[in-house]
Amino acid sequence: MVEDKTGFDDQNEITLPTITQEELQKTDGPRLDRLLTSPLTNVSTNPALNGAIPLAVYSSAIASRPDDVSLVAGFYDVFLSFYSGLSFIDSALDTVKGQLMEYFPGRGKTFLIQIKDHTRGIEVTDKRFPAAIREMMRTANAVPKLPLKERRECCIGLLEYLEKVSKTDGIDANLQKVIEIFQERVGKWNDIMD
Numbered sequence: 001m002v003e004d005k006t007g008f009d010d011q012n013e014i015t016l017p018t019i020t021q022e023e024l025q026k027t028d029g030p031r032l033d034r035l036l037t038s039p040l041t042n043v044s045t046n047p048a049l050n051g052a053i054p055l056a057v058y059s060s061a062i063a064s065r066p067d068d069v070s071l072v073a074g075f076y077d078v079f080l081s082f083y084s085g086l087s088f089i090d091s092a093l094d095t096v097k098g099q100l101m102e103y104f105p106g107r108g109k110t111f112l113i114q115i116k117d118h119t120r121g122i123e124v125t126d127k128r129f130p131a132a133i134r135e136m137m138r139t140a141n142a143v144p145k146l147p148l149k150e151r152r153e154c155c156i157g158l159l160e161y162l163e164k165v166s167k168t169d170g171i172d173a174n175l176q177k178v179i180e181i182f183q184e185r186v187g188k189w190n191d192i193m194d
Contacts, residue, residue, distance in 0.1 A: 051088030054079070055095065062099070072100055073109040076116075083121050093120060108146060108153030115139045115154075116161055124168040130175055137182055143189050155190035159183060 058075050065071050079092045097117060100110040118135040122128050143154055165171075166179045 051086070051092055054088075055092060058092070058096070066103075069100070069104045069107050069109050072096060072104065073113055076100075076113050080120065090121075093117070106146065106150065108150035108155075109157065111143065111146065111150070112154045112157040112161075115158060124165050124175075125170050125172075130172075130178070133175070133178060133182065137185075140182075140186065143186070152190055155186050158186050159190070162186065 061075070062068070062072055073096075076093060076096045079089055079096065083089050083093075097113055100107070100113055104110045115136050118139065119129065119132040122132050140158065143151055143158075146154060162179055162183045166176060166183070171179075
């Protein structure tokens with residue numbers, strides 16, 4: 001019989017070598033340096049980090065359903081959820097917003113994204129948020145001019161957004177009051193009949 005030098009000997013297990021902490025520290029440095037400088041961590045060459053993959057998914061999705069405003073608008077919220085973590089998100093959000101305005105002008109979801117976009121990248125507790133809410137309110141003043149179906153769609157989305165904002169821990173009392181006034185105004189717009 002031939003001796004098996006692989007260490008398998010018809011077993012279902014492989015014996016791994018023992019590595020000490022000292023050996024691990026000696027070998028980790030160069031390996032870690034190679035990993036940190038590899039093309040996988042380079043934003044300009046890694047499609048997952050530079051936005052090529054998410055934008056390809058977006059393009060493919062909207063190409064399959066070009067008349068679906070909800071699909072396009074939904075990508076805005078998906079991309080926005082990664083705002084603080086990835087450098088390409090601003091570009092992706094601009095792409096979605098631009099396509100909504102170009103292909104779905106006058107639609108409730110398009111208008112909702114235009115309104116919400118004023119707070120892009122600004123936390124509710126940030127000192128810039130009140131100014132962003134003021135801009136939202138200015139933009140939203142055109143909501144009553146939308147056709148009934150589009151107005152309702154915009155108002156429902158805006159009320160959901162404002163409700164979420166109002167429940168933020170640590171929100172300033174004055175800002176909370178402004179949001180309540182804004183919610184009342186949007187609620188009235190939602191009830192107006194043409």
